[in-house]
Amino acid sequence: xxxxxxxxxxxxxxxxxxxxSIKPPQTYKDASKILKQMSEKKGTFKTCLYNxxxxxxxxxxYSLVTGxxxxxxxLDELIESTCLSKENRLDKELAKVLIYELFYGKKTLLxxxxxxxxxxxxxxxxxxxxxxxxxxxCVEDLSTTVYIRINTLKTSMDDFxxxxxxxxxxxxxxxxxTTYEEYIKLVKSLEIGSFLRDFHMDHLLVFPPRTSFYDDTxxxxxxxxxxxxxxxxxAALLNPTPGSTVIDACAAxxxxxxxxxxxxxxxxxxxxxxxxxxxxxxxxxNLQLSNVTCATCFCRDFTSIDPKEEPYCNAEYVxxxxxxxxxxxxxxxxxxxxxxxxxxxxxxxxxxxxxxKCLNHAMEFAxxxxxxxxxxxxxxxxxxxxxxxxxxEHKGEFRLxxxxxxxxxxxxxxxxxxxxxxxRTDPEADMTGGFFVAVIxxxxxxxKISLENVFDFTKKEITEKFDExxxxxxxxxxxxxxxxx
Numbered sequence: 001x002x003x004x005x006x007x008x009x010x011x012x013x014x015x016x017x018x019x020x021s022i023k024p025p026q027t028y029k030d031a032s033k034i035l036k037q038m039s040e041k042k043g044t045f046k047t048c049l050y051n052x053x054x055x056x057x058x059x060x061x062y063s064l065v066t067g068x069x070x071x072x073x074x075l076d077e078l079i080e081s082t083c084l085s086k087e088n089r090l091d092k093e094l095a096k097v098l099i100y101e102l103f104y105g106k107k108t109l110l111x112x113x114x115x116x117x118x119x120x121x122x123x124x125x126x127x128x129x130x131x132x133x134x135x136x137x138c139v140e141d142l143s144t145t146v147y148i149r150i151n152t153l154k155t156s157m158d159d160f161x162x163x164x165x166x167x168x169x170x171x172x173x174x175x176x177x178t179t180y181e182e183y184i185k186l187v188k189s190l191e192i193g194s195f196l197r198d199f200h201m202d203h204l205l206v207f208p209p210r211t212s213f214y215d216d217t218x219x220x221x222x223x224x225x226x227x228x229x230x231x232x233x234x235a236a237l238l239n240p241t242p243g244s245t246v247i248d249a250c251a252a253x254x255x256x257x258x259x260x261x262x263x264x265x266x267x268x269x270x271x272x273x274x275x276x277x278x279x280x281x282x283x284x285x286n287l288q289l290s291n292v293t294c295a296t297c298f299c300r301d302f303t304s305i306d307p308k309e310e311p312y313c314n315a316e317y318v319x320x321x322x323x324x325x326x327x328x329x330x331x332x333x334x335x336x337x338x339x340x341x342x343x344x345x346x347x348x349x350x351x352x353x354x355x356x357k358c359l360n361h362a363m364e365f366a367x368x369x370x371x372x373x374x375x376x377x378x379x380x381x382x383x384x385x386x387x388x389x390x391x392x393e394h395k396g397e398f399r400l401x402x403x404x405x406x407x408x409x410x411x412x413x414x415x416x417x418x419x420x421x422x423x424r425t426d427p428e429a430d431m432t433g434g435f436f437v438a439v440i441x442x443x444x445x446x447x448k449i450s451l452e453n454v455f456d457f458t459k460k461e462i463t464e465k466f467d468e469x470x471x472x473x474x475x476x477x478x479x480x481x482x483x484x485x
Contacts, residue, residue, distance in 0.1 A: 028094060068096050082125055174196065184430070192208055222291070242268055246271065248273065249273055249302040255286075284297050302361065318362040325379055369442045372438070384411050
């Protein structure tokens with residue numbers, strides 16, 4: 001093992017004192033603070049993130065935290081196996097953030113603070129140690145796939161694809177006979193500068209890890225939304241019709257709210273509810289940037305709203321995406337078949353109680369005909385158990401709909417009746433975050449829309465694209481020409 005470069009903390013010369021006075025960039029400090037709070041179980045990921053929120057740093061901090069969480073066990077072992085384990089003055093969470101940024105993030109570190117210099121001084125040893133840890137753990141890196149949802153309230157798929165082609169991106173085409181397994185192989189084989197259209201979701205494009213649009217004009221103007229595929233399922237499965245009234249019960253920061261507005265073509269009413277004042281401001285800002293005109297924000301506790309109160313009593317659809325453990329977001333690494341989380345039984349019980357309260361309350365609105373309940377959690381206590389109990393407490397009024405019949409990963413059925421009608425997404429198999437989604441309908445709903453056909457239009461579009469390019473091979477076909485604008 002290479003010798004660790006030692007920087008004495010007692011050196012009194014001017015240069016050392018100057019370097020010591022330089023603080024790490026605030027984004028690094030914010031990210032490490034959030035990670036520390038989560039490790040000490042002082043809040044959920046979302047709570048810690050928004051409590052530390054700064055408008056100018058929010059996106060960068062989010063990226064650092066989620067990235068570091070993804071590699072958490074790897075980074076822990078790496079630090080323990082190198083000379084950094086003896087650096088008592090180096091904050092461990094900050095060290096993990098810096099190592100993640102250096103090897104998996106932007107691959108460079110900002111500033112000349114002592115923590116930054118310490119990591120850079122030992123870069124070669126850390127690089128060797130990282131390879132050793134990955135090899136010993138037999139870990140396959142499933143780095144985060146980037147999903148871009150087209151905001152149809154401001155642009156179109158054709159316009160954005162045309163823009164990408166002008167930027168020399170290459171679209172990877174596949175045909176109508178392509179299986180989902182073949183599609184996932186295409187996703188895994190994507191290289192920087194290439195993209196493809198999602199297998200299920202219209203207006204969703206797929207890019208390889210480390211593709212960044214944060215500084216792109218399309219993102220700055222919210223013509224595109226950076227949103228994980230699994231996070232798009234709740235709004236799409238709620239499938240509100242234009243002109244309807246929808247409640248987004250736990251709306252901030254607003255990605256699902258903007259998706260609902262786009263599905264409704266800004267025609268109707270979205271009542272976006274969140275009880276956190278800081279998050280409401282973020283929600284309002286995101287809606288304004290996204291050109292959402294059909295939504296109204298309310299800083300209220302959804303469970304305290306009287307179901308007979310105007311305008312909530314007119315709601316036909318409710319999206320319930322409550323606070324959860326976030327365990328589906330934590331780990332996108334394959335480490336055998338074990339997913340470890342820091343969620344205590346007591347904390348899960350508290351979350352389950354709150355989630356049941358939210359879903360039960362959604363069922364109290366007399367005009368509601370469809371509810372979608374979703375979490376980004378793996379825990380059955382937050383998912384199947386919540387839906388099962390809520391349905392039991394409203395026995396005979398609602399039914400669980402079999403969403404996406406062809407989707408392979410279903411809800412857990414052991415101990416939970418009919419939960420195969422719900423869906424789960426798997427980070428390894430689907431290259432998304434881990435999500436649970438259940439679609440619930442009132443039994444006396446008239447003119448029900450078949451959920452089996454919600455995503456058929458995607459297959460139709462792919463078929464048409466394929467037919468327009470006759471002679472094009474469907475698997476990993478070379479790009480041919482430019483789309484007509």
